[in-house]
Amino acid sequence: xxxxxxxxxxxxxxxxxxxxxxxxxxxxxxxxxxxxxxxxxxxxxxxxxxxxxxxxxxxxxxxxxxxxxxxxxxxxxxxxxxxxxxxxxxxxxxxxxxxxxxxxxxxxxxxxxxxxxxxxxxxxxxxxxxxxxxxxxxxxxxxxxxxxxxxxxxxxxxxxxxxxxxxxxxxxxxxxxxxxxxxxxxxxxxxxxxxxxxxxxxxxxxxxxxxxxxxxxxxxxxxxxxxxxxxxxxxxxxxxxxxxxxxxxxxxxxxxxxxxxxxxxxxxxxxxxxxxxxxxxxxxxxxxxxxxxxxxxxxxxxxxxxxxxxxxxxxxxxxxxxxx
Amino acid sequence: xxxxxxxxxxxxxxxxxxxxxxxxxxxxxxxxxxxxxxxxxxxxxxxxxxxxxxxxxxxxxxxxxxxxxxxxxxxxxxxxxxxxxxxxxxxxxxxxxxxxxxxxxxxxxxxxxxxxxxxxxxxxxxxxxxxxxxxxxxxxxxxxxxxxxxxxxxxxxxxxxxxxxxxxxxxxxxxxxxxxxxxxxxxxxxxxxxxxxxxxxxxxxxxxxxxxxxxxxxxxxxxxxxxxxxxxxxxxxxxxxxxxxxxxxxxxxxxxxxxxxxxxxxxxxxxxxxxxxxxxxxxxxxxxxxxxxxxxxxxxxxxxxxxxxxxxxxxxxxxxxxxx
Numbered sequence: 153x154x155x156x157x158x159x160x161x162x163x164x165x166x167x168x169x170x171x172x173x174x175x176x177x178x179x180x181x182x183x184x185x186x187x188x189x190x191x192x193x194x195x196x197x198x199x200x201x202x203x204x205x206x207x208x209x210x211x212x213x214x215x216x217x218x219x220x221x222x223x224x225x226x227x228x229x230x231x232x233x234x235x236x237x238x239x240x241x242x243x244x245x246x247x248x249x250x251x252x253x254x255x256x257x258x259x260x261x262x263x264x265x266x267x268x269x270x271x272x273x274x275x276x277x278x279x280x281x282x283x284x285x286x287x288x289x290x291x292x293x294x295x296x297x298x299x300x301x302x303x304x305x306x307x308x309x310x311x312x313x314x315x316x317x318x319x320x321x322x323x324x325x326x327x328x329x330x331x332x333x334x335x336x337x338x339x340x341x342x343x344x345x346x347x348x349x350x351x352x353x354x355x356x357x358x359x360x361x362x363x364x365x366x367x368x369x370x371x372x373x374x375x376x377x378x379x380x381x382x383x384x385x386x387x388x389x390x391x392x393x394x395x396x397x398x399x400x401x402x403x404x405x406x407x408x409x410x411x412x413x414x415x416x417x418x419x420x421x422x423x424x425x426x427x428x429x430x431x432x433x434x435x436x437x438x439x440x441x442x443x444x445x446x447x448x449x450x451x452x453x454x455x456x457x458x459x460x461x462x463x464x465x466x467x468x469x470x471x472x473x474x475x476x
Numbered sequence: 477x478x479x480x481x482x483x484x485x486x487x488x489x490x491x492x493x494x495x496x497x498x499x500x501x502x503x504x505x506x507x508x509x510x511x512x513x514x515x516x517x518x519x520x521x522x523x524x525x526x527x528x529x530x531x532x533x534x535x536x537x538x539x540x541x542x543x544x545x546x547x548x549x550x551x552x553x554x555x556x557x558x559x560x561x562x563x564x565x566x567x568x569x570x571x572x573x574x575x576x577x578x579x580x581x582x583x584x585x586x587x588x589x590x591x592x593x594x595x596x597x598x599x600x601x602x603x604x605x606x607x608x609x610x611x612x613x614x615x616x617x618x619x620x621x622x623x624x625x626x627x628x629x630x631x632x633x634x635x636x637x638x639x640x641x642x643x644x645x646x647x648x649x650x651x652x653x654x655x656x657x658x659x660x661x662x663x664x665x666x667x668x669x670x671x672x673x674x675x676x677x678x679x680x681x682x683x684x685x686x687x688x689x690x691x692x693x694x695x696x697x698x699x700x701x702x703x704x705x706x707x708x709x710x711x712x713x714x715x716x717x718x719x720x721x722x723x724x725x726x727x728x729x730x731x732x733x734x735x736x737x738x739x740x741x742x743x744x745x746x747x748x749x750x751x752x753x754x755x756x757x758x759x760x761x762x763x764x765x766x767x768x769x770x771x772x773x774x775x776x777x778x779x780x781x782x783x784x785x786x787x788x789x790x791x792x793x794x795x796x797x798x799x800x
Contacts, residue, residue, distance in 0.1 A: 230748075254698070279698045282775035283762075289775065299694050328694070338687050341680070343698025348739060349673055350699070354758040356665070356728070356735045363662050369764050370623050370652070374578070374603045374667025375674070375706050377771045380762035382699050387755035394743045394751055404680070405740055409733075411680045415672060416729055419718045424554075427718055431711035434678040438607075438704035440693050447701045451606035451613065453777035 157184030158319055159248075163220035165213045165235065167191040167200050168386070169281060170252045171226030172290030175205040177323045180292040190216040191287075192227075199287050214242045222319070224276075225251040230392035233262035245270035248312050252278055254339060254389070256303040256332035258396035264305060272312035277301045277335065278325060279343070285386045296324035297445055303332040340400035344393055345408055347382050348401065351390070354383040481508030482643055483572075487544035489537045489559065491515040491524050492710070493605060494576045495550030496614030499529040501647045504616040514540040515611070516551075523611050538566045546643070548600075549575040554716035557586035569594035572636050576602055578663060578713070580627040580656035582720035588629060596636035601625045601659065602649060603667070607708045620648035621769055627656040664724035668717055669732055671706050672725065675714070678707040 162178060162185050164171045171189070178187050189206030190213055191197050200209050210216035217223045217239045225235055232253060243249060249271050253259045259275050267273045280298035282289065300320040304313045317327045330338075357368045357376065368376065394401055418426040441447045448454050486502060486509050488495045495513070502511050513530030514537055515521050524533050534540035541547045541563045549559055556577060567573060573595050577583045583599050591597045604622035606613065624644040628637045641651045654662070681692045681700065692700065718725055742750040765771045772778050 279695045281698075284775050298697055301695070326694075334686075338691050338695055339698060341677075341684060341687055342692055342695045342700040346677060346699035346703055348743075349677065349736065350702075351755055351758050352736045352739055353665075353670060353673065353732055354761055355754050356732045358757065358761055359735075360665060360731070362658075363665055365761075365764075367662050368666055369761070369768050369770065370650075371603045371625070371662055371666045372765050372770050373622055374605075374663060375670035376666040377762075377765050378674075378702055378706060379670055380758070380765055380771070381777065382702060383755075383758040384762040385755075387752050387759070390755050391748050391751040395746055395748055398743055398746075401743060402740065405736075405743075407684070408677055408680045409736070411683075412673065412676045412729075412733070415676055416726065419672075419722055419725060419729075422719055422722075424715050424719050427715040428711050430679050431675055431707075431709075431714050433682065434675050434704070434707040435711070437678055437682060437689075437693070438701075438708040440689075441696050441701050441704055444693050446693065446696050447704070448779045450779070451608050453705065453779040455772045455774070455777045455779070 157182060158315060158322065159185050159222040161186045161188065161220045161222075163188045163190075163210075163216040163223045164206065164226055165190055165216060165223065165239070166226035166231075167196050167205060167287040167290075168226060168285055168389075169289045169294075170278065171224075172200070172205055172287040173292065173294040174224065174226065174252075174290075174323075175200075176290055176292035177295060181322050181324065182319075188216045188220060196287055203287065205287060205290075213239050217242050217244075217247075219244055220247060222248045222250065225249075225253075228386075228389045228392040229253040229255045229258060229396045230388075232259050233266075236263045236266045240266045240268060240271075243268060243271045246272075248272045248274055248316060250274050250276050250316060252276060254343065254393050255397040256301075256335045260303065260305060260332045272309050273305060274308060274312055274316045275303045275332065276316060276320065277303070277339070278320070279339075280325075281385075283381050283384045285389075293324065295320070298325055300325040300327050301335055302327060302329045303335050304329070336397050336400045337403075340397060340404040344397055344401050345404045347385065347390055348394065348405065349408070350379040350381075350383040353379055482506060482639060482646065483509050483546040485510045485512065485544045485546075487512045487514075487534075487540040487547045488530065488550055489514055489540060489547065489563070490550035490555075491520050491529060491611040491614075492550060492609055492713075493613045493618075494602065495548075496524070496529055496611040497604075497616065497618040498548065498550065498576075498614075498647075499524075500614055500616035501619060505646050505648065506643075512540045512544060520611055527611065529611060537563050541566050541568075541571075543568055544571060546572045546574065549573075549577075551575075552710075552713045552716040553577040553579045553582060553720045554712075556583050557590075560587045560590045564590045564592060564595075567592060567595045570596075572596045572598055572640060574598050574600050574640060576600060578667065578717050579721040580625075580659040584627065584629060584656045596633050597629060598632060598636055598640045599627045599656065600640060600644065601627070601663070602644070603663075604649075605709075607705050609710045609713075617648065619644070622649055624649040624651050625659055626651060626653045627659050628653070660721050660724045661727075664721060664728040668721055668725050669728045671709065671714055672718065672729065673732070674703040674705075674707040677703055
């Protein structure tokens, strides 16, 4: 806790998983800042009071942003434009306006024309989350050792960008900067298309006639249940992601489909060597994700107690049977 | 531990994740049985000795099965036929021959003609595993509260089937019986196609030019890393699954592709209601999997400590942002 805090007054608009985690993380890591929170749903504002989110709870966004040095929009991407239009006139000169949306091109396009010249627009995307939603689901450590991507417009004030970078680092995140367009391409493959195919296969399984819903549930430990976790994510948020990152998602989905057609052909024609080659190559990527600290090495994500510690050596023997 | 054990002498051929878990589980739950283990790789047999798998370690499969009342093949599905042909003459009259393969039609087709009339063929598939392989990766509780599917041929001896059912229940599993053909259809959607699309998207991401490998790894917490877990599964085992369950996998993949085309079209044409409807429907399936005890309700599979307990109520509020 420094003598003069990074931001005197921070306004968080929207108290879902990310907004409520930010309120908790700021309290834990930046106790010198005063946090004003709000949400467009009255029940959520009431709940925020009960569980002590923020120092003040505002009745609406325009009240919340008054005098705030930093305003972070924590709402679905599709709600950004109308919210931005509403609060823009109330923003304090010199304030930073930021967000946490999973799509950045559309956010910049929506906000840039609305923001007064005296306000600094520095969009951000903390790549962190769980499958749960709402004010009770947040936690102070959500951003620790996760990456936060800043996508400031080219003309952005370097000092404002540096303050946002310092802010996210203070919450435990690593910070990277890139263009909004590149962000949307990177996230299309690391997040948006994975969610889409998870939603898709869960839907396919639900619609089968030959296999009952009860069978799908019983035998889900064979791999399917992993997909259901991300297919349980918030529908509003994800609808908005796909509507607002259409081009990059369709481009990456096109590549996914091409590759899947090739795999399908290998299966049809019995190309065991081709299958083996791909299945070997993909192992290395997980090892790198674990080594980079972005994933646990515990078997099955550690969801079962009593499993052995991950043993790199044991993964190289030849006679085995797993994840059946 | 009963006076007369379910099986006096059990032979386990292959000491990967499943075989080595069986050795441990039998020791813990059926201590009256003598367990003979073997593996075609000398290093694995040596390791089995070091970590104390089984009561006896045989130099080869034919030696292991001698006098065994129960023989379980724990090898990749593609190795079943040649192994079965090799051991068939050495099987003890009255013995049960079983396996743990993820495909059942091909296993029955391979083994049925080889098995002497005096031996009972009762194929099995414990739907349990982790992404790790080899003798060190097994653990005694792997089968607890998981399902084991038996697919006995129509002419199978009911007493032999009942003994296999009792065996798996003794190890903590739930047991279900179905035809090999139905098994292969059910597992195609709950296990095989999920693995295929996980392998596929990890491969697609690895091949991109616009997005670097380092970016894919850094920003994998947005969803991609979940897929890398199952795409880290054993390549030999999975090659064999796809080569041996071709028809059911291609059928389910066809449905997956149809559904994905419909989703792709919704994104292209901005059909937000269609996306929202699917994304809402898929949430319910995870709730049912959790309620059935096949999955944890801990956020993010519980892979992060310090997250809040799952809160059903919190998943219903409207303003939120998650899994970004």
